[in-house]
Amino acid sequence: MTMFLPWIQIDRNMAWINYIWYNQQRFINHTIEALKLISEQLHATTLMAVQNRFAIDKMLGPDQGVCHLIGEDCCTVIPLHTGSAGPLHTLLERMAKARDEMVSNNAKESALTSWLSWFFSSNWLAGLIRIGTTLAIILAAVAFFVCCGIPCLRALISKTVHSLFGQYVQLPMTAVMEQESTTEHIYAAMDHNVYEDMKA
Template identity: 35%
Template sequence: GNYSSLQVPRADLWWYCGGRVLRNTLPSNWKGTCAIVQLAIPFTLAFRENKASRGKEIRVKRSILGTSFDDRTYIDSFEVPQGIPDEFKARNQITASFESFLFWWVTVNKNVDWINYIYYNQQRFINYTRDAVKGISEQLDVNSRMTWENQMVQDMMLAEKGGVCVMLGEQRCTFIPNNTVPDGTITRALKGLTTLADELGENSGIDTSLTGWLETWFGKWKGIVELIFSVIVVAGILVAIGCCITPFVRCLIQRLVETAITKMLPLEPPPYDDNMLL
């Protein structure tokens, strides 16, 4: 048969034209005598990184469009996000405004808790996504190899007719992208998620050496104790301002006013001498 029609490289199927060179395919304008050979030691398909094609996929920095996935959300003139639906909001802006005006120390603690909550959910989301992509990559890698092996066998069986793609035509011959190779999109995305998860893990964690005793003593009531402690500290600061700083400032202002008024008044005339009246 005309085996030279095979233009796609196949595993364990080589062209030997003499010397110590094995070719996976023959050029279109080849001449001479060649034979199809198989190696005595079986081997498997191994994919290597294609640096030439990888360089074309590098995206320029800040090339992502600035449009939002939701047309209702936007950034106002004060650079504050607006238009978030109420069912997706975590807190009420109006309640938070009154709360920050009257009990600002409570708002600060709530914001810290919300930052920790969002950061924790971000780490969980990245970890779950990493595990999902890893499982998909492992499964697709095996399925892709099995598909390549099955197509190789079919091409060998139909080599007299030029293989599967020649019989079906180029339009009906499906190309299977192997994105699980070392430089594939799935592999690179998995590496990026793993690196990001490790980075977030390194930057997370707090030092509880000073506040750990609160949880040891009060357990689930730790938050209430922290709130009461914050209120006591704020009350102590207000008492110190009202009892010490305010009287001192008032006394200082009073002295300054008295000094200014004294300088503005005319000097008293000297007392009259009795001898001057005689």
């Protein structure tokens, strides 16, 4: 079916491209939103852990603090990747910039792509124009074949036949008649000689 009506497959491909593009944008937006939520929670959890540690150290200050009770494993550094200058914040900004760049590049359409998107759109006027354009192309191809292809084919066949059978020269009618009369004389002479031989 798509061999005879190629715009059906083109419409399907465009629908899939739009579907993939839309879902990719949704995926990027959801990823950025999820990472922002995780970043906010981790940042708050980190601040709370630091505040709790400070409060416990203050409470256990007379007993030389938490590290004296726990020992050597006490000194744990919590990396602050979720801060405003942290790597997670920088990566989220880069992802948002990449998303915005993709959207802005998609909005830039050349005259050809805008015409093609209109041509392959699904409204009824564009459908009529597609059918008319397809019929015009088919009629132009048939007219070209009738006007140019058939005469060229006839000339090619004529030239081929002439080259195959051209070694036999076509004699004028008078030469043919003279040749027939000469042939009759030869046959008559042969018949006469045969008759004479039979008599002898």
